[in-house]
Amino acid sequence: MHPWISERTEAFDSSGIRRVFDLAANLKDPINLSIGQPDFDVPESIKAAAIEAIESGKNAYSPTQGIAALKERLLTQVSDTYPTHENRDLFVSSGTSGGLVLAMLSMINPGDEVIFMDPYFVMYPSLVRMCGGVPVPVDSYPDFAINPDRIAAAVTSKTKMILINSPANPTGVTADRESLEAVARLAKEKEIALVSDEIYSTFFYDGEFVSPAEFNDQTIVIDGFSKSHAMTGWRVGYVHGPREIMSVMLKLQQYSFVCAPQPAQWGALQATQVDLSGHVDEYRKKRDYLCSELAGDYEISKPNGAFYVFPKAPGDSGAKFVERAIAENLLIVPGNIFSHRDSHFRISFAASDETLKRGVEVLKRLARSSC
Numbered sequence: 001m002h003p004w005i006s007e008r009t010e011a012f013d014s015s016g017i018r019r020v021f022d023l024a025a026n027l028k029d030p031i032n033l034s035i036g037q038p039d040f041d042v043p044e045s046i047k048a049a050a051i052e053a054i055e056s057g058k059n060a061y062s063p064t065q066g067i068a069a070l071k072e073r074l075l076t077q078v079s080d081t082y083p084t085h086e087n088r089d090l091f092v093s094s095g096t097s098g099g100l101v102l103a104m105l106s107m108i109n110p111g112d113e114v115i116f117m118d119p120y121f122v123m124y125p126s127l128v129r130m131c132g133g134v135p136v137p138v139d140s141y142p143d144f145a146i147n148p149d150r151i152a153a154a155v156t157s158k159t160k161m162i163l164i165n166s167p168a169n170p171t172g173v174t175a176d177r178e179s180l181e182a183v184a185r186l187a188k189e190k191e192i193a194l195v196s197d198e199i200y201s202t203f204f205y206d207g208e209f210v211s212p213a214e215f216n217d218q219t220i221v222i223d224g225f226s227k228s229h230a231m232t233g234w235r236v237g238y239v240h241g242p243r244e245i246m247s248v249m250l251k252l253q254q255y256s257f258v259c260a261p262q263p264a265q266w267g268a269l270q271a272t273q274v275d276l277s278g279h280v281d282e283y284r285k286k287r288d289y290l291c292s293e294l295a296g297d298y299e300i301s302k303p304n305g306a307f308y309v310f311p312k313a314p315g316d317s318g319a320k321f322v323e324r325a326i327a328e329n330l331l332i333v334p335g336n337i338f339s340h341r342d343s344h345f346r347i348s349f350a351a352s353d354e355t356l357k358r359g360v361e362v363l364k365r366l367a368r369s370s371c
């Protein structure tokens with residue numbers, strides 16, 4: 001290792017995903033079902049609001065906590081949802097990732113344990129380790145449900161945080177109300193910080209999204225506009241939770257991210273007015289199509305949210321299966337990037353119907369040729 005590189009960076013291992021990208025780099029016109037962002041473009045009114053902001057000179061730093069209009073709009077929404085949470089404050093972050101980084105830096109001391117479900121979003125264990133914390137992944141195979149008993153069994157005297165992600169990346173699975181309530185009450189009773197990554201809350205297909213914050217007024221919620229409004233490159237998210245925690249996170253934001261990009265915040269203000277139900281209906285259809293086409297050949301937990309399916313790979317390794325798929329021009333992601341197990345793979349259905357159809361053909365062929 002280069003002598004200038006810090007030991008901390010060893011917490012970040014992106015070799016698995018890099019390997020997939022390297023293999024993919026040789027493909028000419030891949031059937032790409034690997035992407036973690038919507039296939040629709042940013043709605044026009046949002047683009048217009050950002051352009052108007054740029055042209056009218058709203059290009060400077062914003063206040064650290066975000067432009068007043070966006071902060072107020074979001075805080076009003078949050079107060080309407082949680083009218084009894086008197087101590088809840090909110091700030092605008094540099095994407096959900098920015099919120100996650102600040103949450104870890106603000107709350108995790110060396111040796112603190114952080115519980116989350118396995119499979120997990122790739123960033124979670126690395127961010128915990130970056131702060132000297134200890135990731136405690138809790139196995140959620142085979143149905144990927146949030147399991148309050150398994151979480152309770154993982155709690156020790158060192159547990160500092162439980163990190164929940166529903167709908168989840170990479171499984172698309174959503175937690176039911178009872179499980180969320182049980183975890184929320186457990187965290188409250190044991191005085192453990194409960195962080196809820198709700199970036200996929202808009203993409204909820206059957207029933208209504210439930211947040212653990214409903215059952216625990218100290219929950220720290222991290223959300224953003226990346227996925228819901230296809231604004232991944234705009235870097236606007238927001239965090240809400242207990243005032244004391246928000247003010248420390250904000251202090252760290254001031255000396256790191258500074259603020260979310262101001263023109264993008266004006267776009268996000270407009271985004272709060274945009275009706276996304278058409279896109280959600282479209283994605284529900286894509287999910288139904290993919291799951292019904294693959295049901296005969298793959299073991300699948302039907303996802304109720306996000307835009308991912310996480311089937312079991314034929315054979316003994318998800319990584320080997322992904323190599324076979326890439327050799328057939330199909331880009332998917334091996335499950336071992338998100339998990340201690342190497343048995344599954346992730347498909348993103350945030351793709352055109354034509355691309356999905358081509359992907360389904362390859363997946364069926366691969367499953368049948370593995371038998």
Ligand code: PMP
Pocket residue numbers: 036094095096097098121165168169197199224225226227232236237
């Ligand atoms: N959390 C989860 C579960 C995600 O899947 C992602 C993006 N892939 C993020 C957070 C980060 O999103 P953002 O673009 O808002 O930083």
